[in-house]
Amino acid sequence: MIRLPRSYDAARMQSELRLLEDLERVSAGYAGEGNRAWESISLIAPGGRTRTGDGHQRLSQQASEEYAPTDALRRAPYLAEILDGLACPKRLVRLLSLGPGGIIARHRDSFVSFEEGMLRLHVPVVTHPDVDFFIDEERCDWKEGELWYGDFSRFHRAHNRSPITRVHLVIDVLINDFVLGLFPPDLVEAQRARGIRVAGEARRDEAELQRFAFSFRLPAGFVPPGTSYDPLPAPVDGRVQVQDGTLIVMVNEQPLLRLVPSSGGTLAVHGLAPGTVMECDFDGGRVVGATLVSGVDGARFHLHVQAA
Template identity: 40%
Template sequence: MISARLGRDYDPALLQRDLESLRSLPQAPQPGPYHDGDWTGLTLYEQGGDRPGTQHPHLYHHAPAPALEHAPYLRAILAELDCPKLLVRLLTLPAGSDIGEHNDAGSNFLFGSLRLHVPIVTHDDVVMVIDGERMRWRPGELWWGDFARPHWLRNDSDITRVHLVIDVQVNDFVLGLFPSDFVAARRGDGISAFRPPLPVSERTAEALAPFRCAFSMPAQLMPLFGKGGGLAGLARDAHAECRPEEGRLVVTLDGEPAFAMERVAARTFSIVGQPPGIFVEFDAAGRPGSAEVVVRGVPEDLYAAQLGFQQGPVVPEQRFALGLRPTADTVGP
C-alpha cells in the first residue's frame, strides 16, 4: 500500500476560510533542486515556533509558528492530531508548475516520521504520482502517502493547488489511524515510535553531568546535524562538545550550537526536532567512555537523500561509533 485515506475528514469551507486569512503572509520557496522555485510554502509548525526571536531555534521542539494564530480551524485540526508534530506547512503550487521526481527518504515508519496531507484547493487536472500510481485526493480528506518512494507533481489546471502537509512522529495515535492489518505488517518490518523524555528528576543538571564530553561527529552524519551550511561544506568530521543545559544535552559542532538531546532511557537520548528513528546510545549512565548514533530507515548516502535523490537501498539500522573524550571542565583528579 502506497497511500491510505485516514479516519478524519475536515470542512472544506472552513479550510478555505483559514487559507484566505493567511494569503497576505509571505511564503518561502521550498528546498530541493527538482523544481523551478514556484513551489512555495507557509510554515505553521517549526522548531522553536513558540520561542520567537530565539537565537538557536533548532535546539527546541517543533511548535506552532506565529502564522497559525490567524488560522483557528487549522490550529484545531493540528491540536486534535494527538501526536508530536515535526514540520507543518501550507504548500502552494501555481497553475502550470511542476515538481520533479524525487524521494523523501526519511518519511517512513522505520525512521518514525510520516507525511500526511489535507488538500484544501485542488483540481482533477492536478497530477500527483507516487511510485507510478496517480493519487486522487479531495479537499478536506486526510491522507498518508509513502513519499519515501519516487513521486512527482504537475499542475495542469488553471488554479493554484494548496495542501496542508503535516509531518508527524509515529505514536499509538498515528498507528490507530491506519488499518490494523497494515500496521501489523509494518511492525514486522520495524517501526520507530516516539519515546517521551524521562521524568524531570532524571534530567537535572546533576543527573546529566556524567554525559558532558567531547567527540568527533562523523562526516556521514553532518547532513542531519550540520545546521546552516551547504552540503559541500559539511563533508568533513566536526569537533563536537556535549554539555547539560535546561534539562537536556546541547551539542556544539565546531563551537556552534547544533542540536539538543533529551533523555528517554538511562543511557539513551532522542534528538530534539528529529524523528525517533535517530538517537544516541551511551555505553554507561555514569561517565560513559563511548557512544553510538543509531539511524534507522534511511539510505547510507545522507547527502543525496537530503537533496531528494535516494542512492541505494534503505538500511534498516546504521550505527556510528563516537569515541568520547573529557572536556576541559570535566577533567579532574
C-alpha cells in the same frame, strides 16, 4: 497510499487560507523553474517562526529549538483545531502551494517512513482534477478535506496543469498509538514485521550524531549530484541537524534528505541517487568541509561550510 478516517471542512480551510495571503512564503524546493512555484507557509516550525530560513541564527540554537505554533497558525483557528485533533507529536506542519504550471520534481523524502518513526500526512485544501500527483507512478486522486497517508519515502512527483494554485496541509507526525489507530489493523501488523519506530523509543546516540551538524550555503547554479534538476536560481542557506535521533538536511527550513553515518567521516545520503555519499572533514571536533559525491558518476561537489 491510504485514506485515513478523518474528513475536514474544505470551505473553512479555504477561508482561513485567504486570511494568510499577506504572509511571505518560502520556497518548498531547491531546484528547478517549476519548483519556484512550490511554496510554503509554516504552521508548526522550530521556534515557532513563520519564515524559518533565518541565516543569522546559530545552528546550535536552531537545532535545539522545540517545534511550536507560528503566528500563521494563531491566525487560523480551524487549522489549529484540525491539528489539535491529531493526538500525536508533530514536527514540521506547512501549507504547501503549487502554482499553475508548477512542477515538483521526482524525488524521495527518505526520513518519513514507519521505520524512521515519522509519517507525512496530507489534507488537500484547494485542488483540481488537472493536478497530476503520483507516488511510485500511482496517481493520487485526493479530494479537498480528506486526510491521506502516502509513503513519501518512495519516489513522488507533481505537475499542476490547472489554472488554480493547489494547496495541501502537510503534517509531519511522530508515530504513537493514536497514529497507528488511524490505519487498518492488518496493515499495522504487517508493518510491525518490517519495523515501526514509536515515539519515545531509544534512538541512536544523539551526541554521536551531533558532531556532523553544520550550516552551509548552496550557490546559484547548484544542481544536486546525479540528478537532472534545473540549476538553483539563487543562493540558499541550509544545515545538517539532528532531529529525533536522525540526521536531516534542511534547506530553507524544509527537510529534504536523510544522512546515515557509514564509516569515519562519511555519510550515506538517502533521497538522492543510490550510492551518493557526503564526505566530512573535521577540525577540533566540528565539520569544516563537506563534499557530496554522486553515486551515479562520482561527480564531486564541495559544500561551502559556514562557521558556527
